Amino acid sequence: MNRxxxxxxxxxxxxxxxxxxxxxxxxxxxxxxxxxxxxxxxxMSWSMISEASTGGSYLGEAEGGILNAILxxxxxxxxxxVLALLFGLPVALYLHTYMGQSKLADYIRLVFDxxxxxxxxxxxxxxxTLMLLIGMRASLLAGILTLALVxxxxxxxxxxxxxxxxxxxxxxxxxxxxxxxxxxxxxLTRQSLPGLVTAILxxxxxxxxxxxxxxxxxxxxxxxxxxxxxxxxxLPLSIFFQLSSPFPSVQARAYASALVLTILVLVISLLTRxxxxxxxxxxxx
Amino acid sequence: MVNTAPHISVRHLNVWxxxxxxxxxxxxxxxxxxxxxxxxxxxxxxxxxxxxxxRLVELESKVRVAGEVLLESQNIYxxxxxxxxxxxxxxxxxxxxxxxxxxxxxxxxxxPRIHGLKSMKMDDLVRTHLQAVELWDxxxxxxxxPATGLSVGQQQRLCLARALAVKPDVLLCDExxxxxxxxxxxxxxxxxxxxxxxxxxxxxxxxLGQARRLADHVIFLWLGAVVxxxxxxxxxxxxxxxxxxxYWTGEIG
Numbered sequence: 001m002n003r004x005x006x007x008x009x010x011x012x013x014x015x016x017x018x019x020x021x022x023x024x025x026x027x028x029x030x031x032x033x034x035x036x037x038x039x040x041x042x043x044m045s046w047s048m049i050s051e052a053s054t055g056g057s058y059l060g061e062a063e064g065g066i067l068n069a070i071l072x073x074x075x076x077x078x079x080x081x082v083l084a085l086l087f088g089l090p091v092a093l094y095l096h097t098y099m100g101q102s103k104l105a106d107y108i109r110l111v112f113d114x115x116x117x118x119x120x121x122x123x124x125x126x127x128x129t130l131m132l133l134i135g136m137r138a139s140l141l142a143g144i145l146t147l148a149l150v151x152x153x154x155x156x157x158x159x160x161x162x163x164x165x166x167x168x169x170x171x172x173x174x175x176x177x178x179x180x181x182x183x184x185x186x187x188l189t190r191q192s193l194p195g196l197v198t199a200i201l202x203x204x205x206x207x208x209x210x211x212x213x214x215x216x217x218x219x220x221x222x223x224x225x226x227x228x229x230x231x232x233x234x235l236p237l238s239i240f241f242q243l244s245s246p247f248p249s250v251q252a253r254a255y256a257s258a259l260v261l262t263i264l265v266l267v268i269s270l271l272t273r274x275x276x277x278x279x280x281x282x283x284x285x
Numbered sequence: 286m287v288n289t290a291p292h293i294s295v296r297h298l299n300v301w302x303x304x305x306x307x308x309x310x311x312x313x314x315x316x317x318x319x320x321x322x323x324x325x326x327x328x329x330x331x332x333x334x335x336x337x338x339x340r341l342v343e344l345e346s347k348v349r350v351a352g353e354v355l356l357e358s359q360n361i362y363x364x365x366x367x368x369x370x371x372x373x374x375x376x377x378x379x380x381x382x383x384x385x386x387x388x389x390x391x392x393x394x395x396x397p398r399i400h401g402l403k404s405m406k407m408d409d410l411v412r413t414h415l416q417a418v419e420l421w422d423x424x425x426x427x428x429x430x431p432a433t434g435l436s437v438g439q440q441q442r443l444c445l446a447r448a449l450a451v452k453p454d455v456l457l458c459d460e461x462x463x464x465x466x467x468x469x470x471x472x473x474x475x476x477x478x479x480x481x482x483x484x485x486x487x488x489x490x491x492x493l494g495q496a497r498r499l500a501d502h503v504i505f506l507w508l509g510a511v512v513x514x515x516x517x518x519x520x521x522x523x524x525x526x527x528x529x530x531x532y533w534t535g536e537i538g
Contacts, residue, residue, distance in 0.1 A: 101346050169383045172341055173444070177396040177451055178373030191386040282386040282431045
């Protein structure tokens with residue numbers, strides 16, 4: 001075998017390895033989806049998603065549905081995402097526009113990268129400690145605050161990267177029109193709108209799927225969410241608590257929760273994809 | 286009464302990027318309502334000099350600027366200067382057309398709007414400026430459409446109109462035709478040649494042919510320093526410096 005034949009053989013070998021990895025990965029994803037759908041679909045009914053739980057899950061006498069957990073999760077993740085965006089967008093814009101490539105900015109980015117990597121149970125513990133300190137009970141508000149902390153580093157770092165992708169020429173010609181930095185930020189935000197929405201979706205997806213952060217802070221309840229100061233149910237915890245039950249009827253509710261959670265994330269992703277065309281209508285390439 | 290004082294005077298301008306000196310003791314006068322071309326080989330500091338005139342150079346990291354740039358005898362690097370006001374008086378046409386991420390209409394309206402023009406007059410203003418760059422007939426049916434849908438040549442004319450809409454009296458052009466096809470490039474050249482009646486134009490160009498076609502005044506830069514400056518006929522036909530002559534004939538470059 002001469003040198004060239006060997007090089008071509010090498011390429012074929014590595015192509016095979018990459019393809020195999022791709023198939024394994026896709027297969028795993030398909031298996032997960034298949035399991036969630038197969039187990040969930042049997043438990044699914046109109047009353048499952050239109051009624052709150054009537055309690056008694058622990059005794060195997062599960063009645064009603066999981067609407068309390070669905071709404072709870074939407075409130076928790078929605079509130080947390082809005083709150084995190086309220087702080088995250090200004091932080092990212094400030095980092096980008098005022099601090100640029102300075103050393104300090106890079107240290108701040110590093111801090112957010114580390115925060116991103118911290119397991120959410122640690123945020124949960126932090127939130128819980130804080131609640132004890134100020135005498136707050138497990139509640140929707142405490143859950144939102146803690147989840148916002150989980151989402152904040154994701155938003156800051158993703159938006160920061162999105163802003164970095166804006167061509168520097170766009171900032172220059174904007175400045176050349178005599179804009180202030182604040183007005184430039186408006187232009188940057190318009191230009192990175194599709195990226196911003198993706199960042200928000202990423203943060204929301206992380207928030208709605210997180211069980212550990214809300215475990216101590218939002219608690220769990222069979223009632224519908226009715227007050228910021230009362231505990232709320234959430235889909236991840238609905239899975240966590242009910243799957244560990246010995247009763248098949250209760251377990252079924254966990255599978256239904258998993259299916260609803262998956263569908264929620266899927267629908268939001270699809271809606272985002274569909275809106276991308278409109279969002280990037282004005283984006284300069 | 287014709288005002289013959291220079292519109293912009295640069296005095297002892299030095300620019301460093303880190304330890305690298307990009308511009309060395311630049312002293313130039315830019316005449317009013319003329320086209321001044323800054324020429325020289327790549328990396329000689331042409332663009333840095335241009336960007337020093339509206340302080341865009343300060344956006345670079347680790348940059349240090351010393352010296353004065355006098356716009357109507359006011360030093361734009363002075364401590365009390367409002368940088369947004371300076372940039373409003375000095376427009377920029379960049380190398381590649383970069384529309385703002387908004388509609389054709391809003392691309393023109395954006396600048397006047399942030400400077401406080403009432404929206405009642407805006408339609409007129411947008412139309413006049415699009416007409417001034419001969420774009421009106423091509424876009425009047427789709428003013429609300431994204432500016433990115435225009436061809437590159439149209440986009441550059443839009444960018445010119447956008448720059449003029451904030452009513453500058455100086456226009457900086459940074460190789461503004463180099464990304465365009467020859468026909469679009471000629472259209473921009475023709476517009477610039479007309480605009481010099483009302484604007485002081487400073488252009489950076491690689492293209493000596495373009496400098497010969499357009500320039501009234503020429504500044505030849507070499508390795509960050511001015512070799513020679515003068516009125517176009519004189520500097521092109523009778524350069525005082527050997528290096529200038531060598532660059533014109535293509536012996537160096």
